[in-house]
Amino acid sequence: MWFKVKGAVQLNILEFSLIYLLLIIVLVIMRKSKIDQTKLLLIASIRMTVQLVLAGFILTYIFENPHPLFILALLMAMILFSIRRVLSKNKNINRGFKWAVSLSITISGIFVLAFFVLVVVGETFFNPQYTIPLAGMIIGNAMTGITLGLKTFTDNLKTGRHKIDTLLNLGVTPKKILIPYVNNALETALMPTINSMLGMGIIFLPGMMTGQILSGTLPTTAIMYQIAIMVAICTSVCLTVFCSLNFGYRTLYNKRNQIMISRL
Amino acid sequence: MQGTLFSTENLCFNNKIQYDDITIPKGEITFISGESGMGKSTLLKLFNGVLTPSRGRILYEGRDIIELDTITLRKEISLVSQEVFLFDSTIKDNFKQFYEYRDQTPPTDDQIRKFLTLCSISFPLDKDCTTMSGGERQRVYIAIFLSLLPNAIMLDEPTSALDDKNSDIVMGNIIMFCKKNNISVIVVSHDKVLADRYAENHLEIGKSVV
Numbered sequence: 210m211w212f213k214v215k216g217a218v219q220l221n222i223l224e225f226s227l228i229y230l231l232l233i234i235v236l237v238i239m240r241k242s243k244i245d246q247t248k249l250l251l252i253a254s255i256r257m258t259v260q261l262v263l264a265g266f267i268l269t270y271i272f273e274n275p276h277p278l279f280i281l282a283l284l285m286a287m288i289l290f291s292i293r294r295v296l297s298k299n300k301n302i303n304r305g306f307k308w309a310v311s312l313s314i315t316i317s318g319i320f321v322l323a324f325f326v327l328v329v330v331g332e333t334f335f336n337p338q339y340t341i342p343l344a345g346m347i348i349g350n351a352m353t354g355i356t357l358g359l360k361t362f363t364d365n366l367k368t369g370r371h372k373i374d375t376l377l378n379l380g381v382t383p384k385k386i387l388i389p390y391v392n393n394a395l396e397t398a399l400m401p402t403i404n405s406m407l408g409m410g411i412i413f414l415p416g417m418m419t420g421q422i423l424s425g426t427l428p429t430t431a432i433m434y435q436i437a438i439m440v441a442i443c444t445s446v447c448l449t450v451f452c453s454l455n456f457g458y459r460t461l462y463n464k465r466n467q468i469m470i471s472r473l
Numbered sequence: 474m475q476g477t478l479f480s481t482e483n484l485c486f487n488n489k490i491q492y493d494d495i496t497i498p499k500g501e502i503t504f505i506s507g508e509s510g511m512g513k514s515t516l517l518k519l520f521n522g523v524l525t526p527s528r529g530r531i532l533y534e535g536r537d538i539i540e541l542d543t544i545t546l547r548k549e550i551s552l553v554s555q556e557v558f559l560f561d562s563t564i565k566d567n568f569k570q571f572y573e574y575r576d577q578t579p580p581t582d583d584q585i586r587k588f589l590t591l592c593s594i595s596f597p598l599d600k601d602c603t604t605m606s607g608g609e610r611q612r613v614y615i616a617i618f619l620s621l622l623p624n625a626i627m628l629d630e631p632t633s634a635l636d637d638k639n640s641d642i643v644m645g646n647i648i649m650f651c652k653k654n655n656i657s658v659i660v661v662s663h664d665k666v667l668a669d670r671y672a673e674n675h676l677e678i679g680k681s682v683v
Contacts, residue, residue: 371558375614377523379621380548381574465522466543 216425229254268341277335284344288315291352299359305460310355313452318348321445329437346417346438347445350402354446355453358398362454365390366461366470373468383462391454398450402443409439475500477535478625478657479520484529486515492529495676499534499625502648502658504672506665511679513661514555517627520659521552548575551623555630557607557614564589564613565598571617580620588616591646593639608634612643619647625657632664640664644671 232254239247271279292311296302302310325347326332326339334340366373369390376386409415414422417438421431462468478499484492490512497503505513518524519531522543531538538546560570565585572579580588582598589596592612602610611634618626631647632640644660648671651658662668668675 371554371556374523374554374556375558376574378521378547378552378554379571379575379618380544380546380551382544385574465525466547467523467525 217423271337275337280335280337280340287344287348291348295352295356298356303460306457309456310453313449314351317445317448318351321441322347325441347441350442351445351449354398355449358394358450361397362390362394383466383468387458391458394454395450399447402446406439480532482530485527488527490515499657500655501673502671503674504668505661505676505678507678513678514629517552517629521547521550549624551618552627553615553618557610559602559610561603563599563601567602568617588620591650592616593643627659629661
């Protein structure tokens with residue numbers, strides 16, 4: 210064989226910078242197609258660079274000083290950031306609902322992460338090499354899932370007003386009225402993850418697996434990690450959305466069985 | 474008169490709408506009229522506990538509704554709102570779905586036909602409700618509520634989508650049916666002709682002397 214699997218080539222800064230040249234192609238195409246987003250592309254590229262460089266420094270520091278407190282702090286920052294993102298996209302939900310979402314992201318994320326690191330990998334929870342990248346993927350995907358789930362849930366409730374009023378007037382309990390909306394939103398939130406599982410390996414090689422192979426991991430090991438992370442993501446999306454909506458919908462009605470869509 | 478269905482005491486909603494004390498007799502046909510924005514629809518929603526008054530009391534058959542289970546109350550007092558909602562499927566399936574929500578066995582085809590006829594609907598049961606006119610949908614909607622045989626039925630502008638002739642026929646049929654089955658009827662309507670013809674009691678909201 211003319212090559213063999215080995216650790217990734219260390220990129221030097223100059224060679225690495227050449228990758229930005231490809232962006233010129235994007236810029237030219239955008240200008241030609243009159244897509245007025247060149248500024249956004251530049252900002253996005255710069256932000257990505259700065260954010261990742263900072264993340265790189267932080268990770269390097271933590272890997273050299275793997276203190277549990279650092280890992281906990283980083284984990285908390287990830288969770289808080291994702292909660293903030295979700296809530297900022299769903300500003301109008303009531304306080305109780307916000308608590309339901311926040312606790313669901315936190316508890317489901319930590320549970321799935323702990324199961325992965327402690328049981329499947331068999332490492333300690335405070336090993337940054339596993340906990341940090343896995344936490345990012347698990348919590349990040351849960352964030353996307355619950356954002357989609359909440360949006361579907363609130364949009365459907367708003368368009369379903371007449372249905373909800375009619376059923377209330379017929380003496381149907383709020384629980385019975387709202388549960389179909391919860392289930393429907395959960396299904397919608399799960400579909401992207403399930404669909405990506407369907408195409409995985411044929412249509413595209415997933416990011417984590419690509420990364421591991423690039424860094425010299427045997428494809429067979431990379432595949433096992435990829436399968437494990439996909440199952441973990443699917444579970445965390447499912448748990449987060451299920452818990453958020455199932456605890457959240459109860460904040461939408463009171464003891465008099467009045468549903469307050471205005472509290473969304 | 475068989476007693477009182479609803480009575481209100483110093484009723485106020487949202488600190489904006491203040492109602493005169495009202496008494497609605499049981500087993501009779503009561504029409505409520507008044508200018509828009511006077512709180513006619515709101516009053517019906519206060520009666521079935523979908524809204525809560527900010528002040529005052531509502532008595533249902535002598536009991537304060539604040540002490541009653543609202544689910545039971547709403548099953549006994551059906552409110553047919555102005556905004557019609559039907560599932561995007563056939564007439565028969567609509568009956569089935571609403572009955573399932575109420576945990577009741579759906580009516581037989583013959584029973585469904587009986588209530589449709591009552592509301593002047595002569596479509597086959599597999600007719601798709603999405604292809605019907607506003608007036609037809611409104612009548613199917615009323616037929617479903619009637620078929621559940623409540624103690625009282627509150628109709629909010631029940632003939633708003635119907636022409637005069639159909640309004641008269643449908644209203645006449647509904648009232649005859651309710652009288653026969655001892656169902657109290659409360660109708661919010663702008664239609665003076667209808668009110669004059671069918672009302673046994675007529676409440677005017679908003680104009681009476683405070």
